Amino acid sequence: MSFNHFDDRGQAIMVDVSAKQPTLRTATAAAKVAMEPKTLADLLAGRTTKGDVLGVARVAGIAAAKKTPELIPLSHPLAIHHAAIDFETDPEAGVITIKATVRAFERTGVEMEAMTSAAVTALTIYDMCKGTDKGITIGDIRLLFKEGGKSGTWRREEPA
Amino acid sequence: MSFNHFDDRGQAIMVDVSAKQPTLRTATAAAKVAMEPKTLADLLAGRTTKGDVLGVARVAGIAAAKKTPELIPLSHPLAIHHAAIDFETDPEAGVITIKATVRAFERTGVEMEAMTSAAVTALTIYDMCKGTDKGITIGDIRLLFKEGGKSGTWRREEPA
Amino acid sequence: MSFNHFDDRGQAIMVDVSAKQPTLRTATAAAKVAMEPKTLADLLAGRTTKGDVLGVARVAGIAAAKKTPELIPLSHPLAIHHAAIDFETDPEAGVITIKATVRAFERTGVEMEAMTSAAVTALTIYDMCKGTDKGITIGDIRLLFKEGGKSGTWRREEPA
Amino acid sequence: MSFNHFDDRGQAIMVDVSAKQPTLRTATAAAKVAMEPKTLADLLAGRTTKGDVLGVARVAGIAAAKKTPELIPLSHPLAIHHAAIDFETDPEAGVITIKATVRAFERTGVEMEAMTSAAVTALTIYDMCKGTDKGITIGDIRLLFKEGGKSGTWRREEPA
Amino acid sequence: MSFNHFDDRGQAIMVDVSAKQPTLRTATAAAKVAMEPKTLADLLAGRTTKGDVLGVARVAGIAAAKKTPELIPLSHPLAIHHAAIDFETDPEAGVITIKATVRAFERTGVEMEAMTSAAVTALTIYDMCKGTDKGITIGDIRLLFKEGGKSGTWRREEPA
Amino acid sequence: MSFNHFDDRGQAIMVDVSAKQPTLRTATAAAKVAMEPKTLADLLAGRTTKGDVLGVARVAGIAAAKKTPELIPLSHPLAIHHAAIDFETDPEAGVITIKATVRAFERTGVEMEAMTSAAVTALTIYDMCKGTDKGITIGDIRLLFKEGGKSGTWRREEPA
DSSP states (O other): OOOTTBOTTSOBOBOOOTTSOOEEEEEEEEEEEEOOHHHHHHHHHTTTTTOOHHHHHHHHHHHHHHHHHHHSTTSOOOOOOEEEEEEEEETTTTEEEEEEEEEEEESSOOHHHHHHHHHHHHHHHHHHHTTTOTTOEEEEEEEEEEEOSTTOOEEOOOOO | OOOTTBOTTSOBOBOOOTTSOOEEEEEEEEEEEEOOHHHHHHHHHTTTTTOOHHHHHHHHHHHHHHHHHHHSTTSOOOOOOEEEEEEEEETTTTEEEEEEEEEEEESSOOHHHHHHHHHHHHHHHHHHHTTTOTTOEEEEEEEEEEEOSTTOOEEOOOOO | OOOTTBOTTSOBOBOOOTTSOOEEEEEEEEEEEEOOHHHHHHHHHTTTTTOOHHHHHHHHHHHHHHHHHHHSTTSOOOOOOEEEEEEEEETTTTEEEEEEEEEEEESSOOHHHHHHHHHHHHHHHHHHHTTTOTTOEEEEEEEEEEEOSTTOOEEOOOOO | OOOTTBOTTSOBOBOOOTTSOOEEEEEEEEEEEEOOHHHHHHHHHTTTTTOOHHHHHHHHHHHHHHHHHHHSTTSOOOOOOEEEEEEEEETTTTEEEEEEEEEEEESSOOHHHHHHHHHHHHHHHHHHHTTTOTTOEEEEEEEEEEEOSTTOOEEOOOOO | OOOTTBOTTSOBOBOOOTTSOOEEEEEEEEEEEEOOHHHHHHHHHTTTTTOOHHHHHHHHHHHHHHHHHHHSTTSOOOOOOEEEEEEEEETTTTEEEEEEEEEEEESSOOHHHHHHHHHHHHHHHHHHHTTTOTTOEEEEEEEEEEEOSTTOOEEOOOOO | OOOTTBOTTSOBOBOOOTTSOOEEEEEEEEEEEEOOHHHHHHHHHTTTTTOOHHHHHHHHHHHHHHHHHHHSTTSOOOOOOEEEEEEEEETTTTEEEEEEEEEEEESSOOHHHHHHHHHHHHHHHHHHHTTTOTTOEEEEEEEEEEEOSTTOOEEOOOOO
16 A cells, blocks of 8 residues: 555655546534633633633634645645634533534545544643643544545544 | 733734743644544654655644734744744554643733644644545644743643 | 524534635725825835835735635635735825735635735835824724625715 | 924935833723724623624734734834723614823824734624625724823813 | 737736646646755655655645745636646765646646646755755756647657 | 754754844845846836836845735744845846845744745746746845854955
């Protein structure tokens, strides 16, 4: 097996996608931010009075989707057509679940845009909370769903 | 409790650090990339012939440390003085552990630079492996160690 | 009424334009830089001997049109196909009027590219003149004209 | 008179500030966004339910302060130490007044950072409101205050 | 004769390409890095043990192809579809020859992307070798080949 | 011999300069652009009427000095304090010689900033002239002079 970001001499390349037809591509990626339940409680209680941590993180995540080609060296520059970030919170466990969805009519998939968007959203939450809770962990950054292109639809099988 | 990236009216700010004295700051963050053991075996076997996935990811991680202020909206721009990325691999489990260390003589800490560097290193590995293994998960992005500044040294307590 | 950069829960999004057909889009925006007439006189007299302030500002404005998606968080990344900056000067009033025109064959309008280009052109003039005239004011940044897309042509009605 | 961003042959330069000593620099700039009073009323009424336009614009303005050296060609790269954006609204007139304050311990002033931050905050408000009110005008982008450096403190004299 | 990056008043513009049809564009550019033969021998001998200078430079060159519109003010933003860097080395002469190939289905050519990619690859090699050999020279950055668009195919005639 | 951008296991790093004291650093690099004498004659004849190619290129070169840390992966982010570009032209030979000088009070040298600035200035000239003269070659990109830091002053020995 070989990795397709390298040519047959093992040299890194940006894979040639010029012969592909653009299709509608969608990808959703997730990430989790695990903190002290007390930190999450404070974060949620103060959203409209103490500061909207999730609102700032969402803007960062959307902006990061556009920055993906600058961060991932062999990725293709893409003009994305949609980006959205959703949060779910589990106050007892102290966990914020991020879902980032990106869409584009393009020659190549938007998985990296969704993954990067979820990761930077999580990092931005960490940034704002680290003053009170350095032990916060970001995990489970993973693709949930992709659609479009020759390989078609893929959905992560996860235990309910 | 309130988060220090917001003023007393709850408005997002870049915290004023102009009155702080620069000190030597170091931070180490980690991340894990969990893939099929077969994918990791191929990746490791082909490093010098099929393509150096970890070498590309390391360059991306070092470059990302410099891009942190562009990604994390309320973070301070920093001129970092050192960045390094180490990998450990567990072939049986299919896990790559990334450690990113950043150092700077600055008024504010380099935790976000280390966390961002580890995260982008992991995302870049994902990018190169996703063609054969979409289910790869990035996790355990966390601060291991920080040093410098008024709050001094902090080290994550982890089970051996 | 609601703003279309937010979903029905009030969350900021990059609006989905993937289903739109690309059309030819043009937008022209203007800005005014008001300075001491003496400053403008010096600026105009010295263009070929003391330094071409407007030439530098024009290059900055064209480059800024390309940077719009990095500056405006919820804007779509666009591959613009044309950008031009015109200046008119009123030496008696000490006013430089900037007109920035941007064109692209795209799914979404180029109004923000034209507005950003005009604004950065003006800021760059300010930068070069502020050493002698800190009181300079930038104003009247506004859309003059747009064309293309479903909403068609729009032209600002202004008193002659 | 000549402009100090050009050498004695009229060539654009980044002025040499290497011999200057760093001092604490502060600058405050303002901008106004004038819209239909109805648009502003909707914007203010829906902040917590329809979408936080000003919250998104504030994040954009802070991020833009960091991007100033990329936008203004002859400006010096600066590591800013503080940035904050305040809004005042005049519902009857339909006007949002933006004040952007930037601080840094640096060899050169932060006027351009404050001006750029105010301008991009205003452009971001325009972006989110243009769907319902294309005629919005951005004006009165001007320095209100600066402190630090050899030229010392400067404060705009304005009619009360 | 006039240069087409300027309008008929001599003002710099981004040329309007919106009326052009996209075609498949390819460009190959070359660059040479001339160093002490001893430096090149060390570089080649240590690729898998002392550090992979050419591997790092290749990643930098591919990333630079994507950054071209940010570097060259009047160039069009392009979504490139392929980038690859090849090296040939002449140990006796101490010369590394770089060939950078870029491809895109676009309205305008990718010559600047290939030229910039070759130049930045060379600069990155210089960066890593300058500690031992400051006298290194980068030369012969030139277009070898272009294809696509109205002007069709062009190939540099070079002595064998 | 080993290259200092790699650690003792051959892994790419950003070298740790945090223990170094800042000193005043200056570097001058040069580049040559060789074109048809006819192209250069047109370029020079039309500077104030047909378009100021060298003026645009100078702005691009100064901006590029600031972008160096984004282009050269293992380079340190630097806050440069001065940048200037000079041109000399040899109409008979059709050669433009570029000299780029950069200065900073920093822990590490500014050689890469000067080299990158000279290279991007040359590439920008190429961009504007390639429509009439594709065969233009950029060469002799080389350090002429550096000063500051532990290794002190270095000056290229060149035949008169």
